[in-house]
Amino acid sequence: MSDFLIFAIFFAVLAVLNLYRLAKGPTAADRQVAGDSADILVSCALVLFSLYSGRGIYLDIAIISAMLGIIDTMLVGRYLDRGRWHYDADSDHR
C-alpha cells in the first residue's frame, strides 16, 4: 500500500523542483510553463494520494486543479499576444 505514498511524494518533489524555474525564469512564458507543469504534477500526486488514503475528496480537488491550470495558461497566453508586434486589422493573420 505504501508504494503509492512513495510515488505521490516523488511527484510532489518534482513539482517543487519546477518551482525553481518559476522563481528564476527570465521571461513570463518560462514562469507560466513551469507553473503549468507543477500544476499537472500536483494533480498526479493528488490522484495517487487519494488511492493511498482511500478518500475520494482528493480526486475532486485534482479535477479543479487541472481546470484552473488550463484557464491561467490561456489568460497569460492571450495577454502576451497583445505585445510588441502590431499587425494590420485587415490582415488575414490574426
Place this chain on the structure above:
Amino acid sequence: MRKTTFPAVLATFVVCFLFWIVLDFSFKVEELVAGAVVSLAVALFSARFFIHEKAGWFFNPVKLFNLLFYWICIFPVELIKANVDMAKRCFTGCTNINPGIVKIPVDMKSDYGQAALANSITLTPGTMTLDIAEEDGQTYYYIHWIDVTATGKEAGDAIKGNLEKGLRRVWE
C-alpha cells in the same frame, strides 16, 4: 450571427449530459431530469459557438470507429516514439538540440480536421504548432521543431508521419 441548427443542439446536449452523469454519478430520476434541463439550456445557448459545420459525422458509426482507431492504435505509437526521443535528449544533458521554425503544407479541408491535426502535433513532444496560414488554397502550418533536419515537404512528412493519414479517414 450564426443560426442554431438542430443537429448542433443535439450533439452539444449529448456531450453536456454525459459530462453531468460522469461528474455526478448517481442515477436517481430527479438528478437525471435536472441534468437534462441544465444541459438543454446550455446547448440551446451555446451550440452555435461549438458546431460550425454539419454535425452529422458525430452519429456516423464508421467515422466514429475510425476516430476511435486513430486514438487507440495510431496516435499512441507516435506519442511513445516522440516521448522516448525527448527523454533521451533530456537525460543526455540537453545539448544535442537544433531548434527552428519550419513551414509545412497540409492537405486537410475541414476545420475540425485541421484543429485535430494541429492539436495532435502539439501533443507529441518535440513539435509545437505556432500558427495556421492559407495561401492560394493550400493550408500551411508553422511548427517549432526541436531538431530541424529538413525543410518544406520532407519536414512535413517527418513531422506528420501517420497522423494525417489516420485523420483524413475521419474528416474528408
Place this chain on the structure above:
Amino acid sequence: MLIRIIADVLIFIGAIFATAGTIGVLKMPDTYSRMQASTCISTLGMLGAALGALLYAIFVMGSASTAIKVCVIALLIFVTNPVGAHAIVKGAYRHGIRPEKPMEVDDFRRDFDE
C-alpha cells in the same frame, strides 16, 4: 497481486518521463525548448500515473466512481493541454521573446517580420 505489480510498473514509467520533463524544464537553454520538454510531463508522465491508478481502482478497489474520475482527469489534461501550449507559444513569439542563440531555420520570421 499481478495487477498491483503492473500498476506499479506503469506509475514508475510515468515517474521516469516526468523526471525527464523536469530536467528539461530546468536545464534547456531557451524558452521554446523548455516548452517542448514540459510536454513530456503532461503526456506520458501524466498518462502513466493515470493508467496505473485506473488499473488499481478497477481491479483492486472495485470502485466505479474513482475509476471514472481518474478517466475524467486524464482526458481533461489531455484535451486542454495543447490548446494552452498553442496559446502560450504563439503569445511568446509575438511578444518578442527570442532565444539567445538565433534559430537557424525561422520561416515565421521570414514571412511576417518585415
